[in-house]
Amino acid sequence: MNVFALFAARVADALKGLYPSITEEALSRIVVEPPRDAAHGDLSTNAAMVVAKPLGKNPRDVASALADLFKADADVTSVEVAGPGFINFRLATPVWHEVLKSIAAQGGDFGRSNVGMGERVNVEYVSANPTGPMHVGHTRGAVFGDALASLMAYSGYDVTREYYINDAGSQIDTLARSTMLRYREALGETIEIPPGFYPGDYLVPVGEALKAEFGSSLLEKPEAEALSLVKDRVLAAMMDLIRSDLAKLNIHHDVFFSERQLHGQGGDIDLTLEWLRAEDMIYQGRLEPPKGKTPEDWEDREQTLFRATNYGDDVDRPLVKSNGAYTYFAADIAYHRNKYLRGFNHMVNVLGADHSGYVSRLKAAVKAVSHGEADIDVRICQLVRLMKNGEPFKMSKRSGDLVLLSDVVDEVGSDATRFMLLYRRNDAAMDFDFAVVKEQTRDNPVFYVQYAHARTYSVFRKVAEEMPGLDTSASALAAADISLLSSEADLELIKALAQWPRIVASAASAHEPHRVAFYLYELASAFHGFWAKGNQDVALRFVNADDSMLTTARLALVGAVRQVLVNGLTLLGVSAPEELS
RNA sequence: GACCCCGUAGCUCAGCAGGAUAGAGCGCAGGAUUCCUAAUCCUGAGGCCAUGAGUUCGAAUCUCAUCGGGGUCACCA
Structure with missing residues (x-):
């Protein structure tokens, strides 16, 4: 359930009722989003301002006419016209509880949409x-x-x-010739690699494989024929190499x-x-x-x-x-x-x-x-500059001694590599600091988000320990009385979860995966923040041994947080560990 | 000479099919643990959104120019 899309549709319908002449083009520009300042409400729309001009009306008049239509809506507790013509809504608590339910019901599909319409x-x-x-x-x-x-x-x-x-340009001919040298080397010749050839020792095994396949017979064939055979073999070998490099990052x-x-x-x-x-x-x-x-x-x-x-x-x-x-x-x-x-x-x-x-x-x-x-x-x-402790990391050009993808992944791991690269807009140059990426602190957003996910598991472990009799199965959580989640802190967290569908949809249509990474960081932050509130206020703890109803409801909330974190991390191709070691 | 990207807090960056008092982390100053992994949280200081003009009710966001930084520039791939 995407509350923002839902209300965008309701607002559009209401406008059509008020002004039948309104164009679809104008309606398509309506945005319903959370206001920058949460004090203004839960939802905010620019609808009146967007539509006023083509209608030749005053935005504030349109806004108040529109707002009036929502005053009787049971899902809405307050509607206000603000500033130049914004309409701010506050939603009734049950709406947020519905969101929570829909997360449990939809699971991995919460956030999935059809904005692409199968194209x-x-x-x-x-x-x-x-x-x-x-x-x-x-x-x-x-x-x-x-x-x-x-x-x-x-x-x-x-x-x-x-x-x-x-695989068609002259660089492939050079590759074949370079491989030919490695083949000769495998046959026992001493070789010298001329400038302009590929010097990397990853061609050594290809040379050996050629020897195993052909013995020395390639040397007796006309050069063109030999090179053509070599080319096929080396291309296949290089693509295998590349595929296995990509597989290290889980890319297929x-x-x-x-x-x-x-x-x-x-x-x-x-x-x-x-x-x-x-x-x-x-x-x-x-x-x-x-x-x-x-x-x-x-x-x-x-x-x-x-x-x-x-x-x-x-x-x-x-x-x-x-x-x-x-x-x-x-x-x-x-x-x-x-x-x-x-x-x-x-x-x-x-x-x-x-x-x-x-x-x-x-x-x-x-x-x-x-x-x-x-x-x-x-x-x-844009370019990635490799850094080590704040200093640019020099790559030696000697003998194919570039920093390889597999070196980076071996050094910092696939999760950290992927998340850090995605935690930045693609069109801005970035520094990639090995030291920071490996560090397991707040400095490093990967661990921050993964830790939030692991924490959802530790809550369940804690419950199992403290309240051994409590049923924490999915069906028990689905049956939880989530109306108990009425504190401001609870609702704040649910509202953060409710953002997810619109974040995914906008990231997909803008072709900007980094929005997902930033959202996950924010959600993790909201969850960590909720956690700390339990230190001050016992009523806000996840686990209350003497209140199994509330605990069950909170577990449903924790489960929803976990679900959304998983959905997001999965999209980014980053693992969601149950425990950080 | 031309084109593309970038210029937002001391640092690293979000925010940009225009919207209400510009955000986060790090760093700095101070604080928080009888639920959980403190791998966390809270509070504070810190900004002429590179500069100048334009478009309009309204600009960090759009347009143009200027200045900085990066990348590229027939027949390479």
Whole structure:
């Protein structure tokens, strides 16, 4: 049950009754939310102000007319018009108790919604080049994309999680050659890795596997044939490596889409270019060199250009390189056309900061290939600076000695890594301090939230100890007399729980998983705060050995807090331990 | 030269399809344990929301300019 959505609907209905001429557009702008200052009430709406202008009326008049309609509502104890035309509601206690009941009844589905209306959305994330293990730079986008996909699925979208394997470029040839060296090494040769090759020792086992499979026979084959065999093997090995890195963070994709399958005679790129040409979205022309600094090897030539400027980009984009091969962007247009033809009218791409210049081009491509039917949201994850005790952590460039994703996860754990990365807006650069992330204090929001969850268990353990006869089964809690939860502290906590559905829905539609992380922190804080009140006031304790009715009701409340914490942590992919050790 | 992101408390950051007195943590000063894991809680000090203009009933939030910080800039992927 989402009280905010419920009242938004009631307010809209009331307005339609008052002003039949009102437009849906105006109604859609109505927001019902908790007022910034809780002293103003439980709910606040801007409805009168939003609607007044198109109606040509005074907002305060609309507000008071609207408020009058709610005066008789049994769910509402007070309605006030405030400021320029806000309407503030205070809700009757039974409404909050209903919320509590609905949490127990809905369990893991409390917060689930259908704002996505079953629409298919393709969320593409990670898409790291398969040339080695994942390093920290990839981690943020991986976690962000994964959480966003979960959030959208929970909010009623039909989500496909996709990984685009860039396995077609020249870097893959270099990878194959690098692997070839490791193969020779496995055969006993002393090798030297030339600059520009991949030096990482993660290729050593691939070389050995090649030896096991082929013996020395690859050396006797023509180079092209050998390299082609090596390429297949190493790509598979690298993708295994990447998948296992991702698995450490509990990240899994539904579709791994290979760029290679787009290439080739009569492939998707060919077909796409043909199609673009038929649609007059391509022409032969010249580009101006970029102003300011002209690249040294600038070559003024006539080339095949996509009319990106017709779709909001700054400049038309080349599709064919001077050596005749397709550009990366040509493949990407084909790829996004492929997504569209697979039935995705909504796409989300999660990219690193170094791709920010790519965004308008990608949007242009999607707009073009779908004739404006599909939309794409590109979420850029800004850089993460690794810190150790407040000092930037130097990454050595020597021999692939970058900080690996698996190093970070091994060092601080998946939960802390995920939560910290999500506890920040994606479009702001962030520092990631190992020392802080490992620390188990309030400084570290992960433990703060997990501790709140663990505390819900310790309450139940305490009850089992102090009131051994008390029935704490789910059915007993469902039957609890929650009308006993009438103190201000109880209601405050329930109101915090009631926020959850609107937080999820807004986070999903804004594509901002960090809102979930911040909410969980607030809920944990509300729960910890309630706990401490029991120190002053015995009536507010969770466990009252001489009042089993009240204790049972409180346990129902604690159970609801636990449920919401679990629901949120699950969306973020963070575990909810019963005990912290 | 152009484009993208950021600039909010000493520090790290929320708040931004405009709304009522701008929030949290850390740090600082003081306090709280006969329910529970103090891994917690409470109180206080601390702000020209980078600067300047504009839009309007109303701007941290939208627009433009300026200044700072980061990222990117034909044919790499």
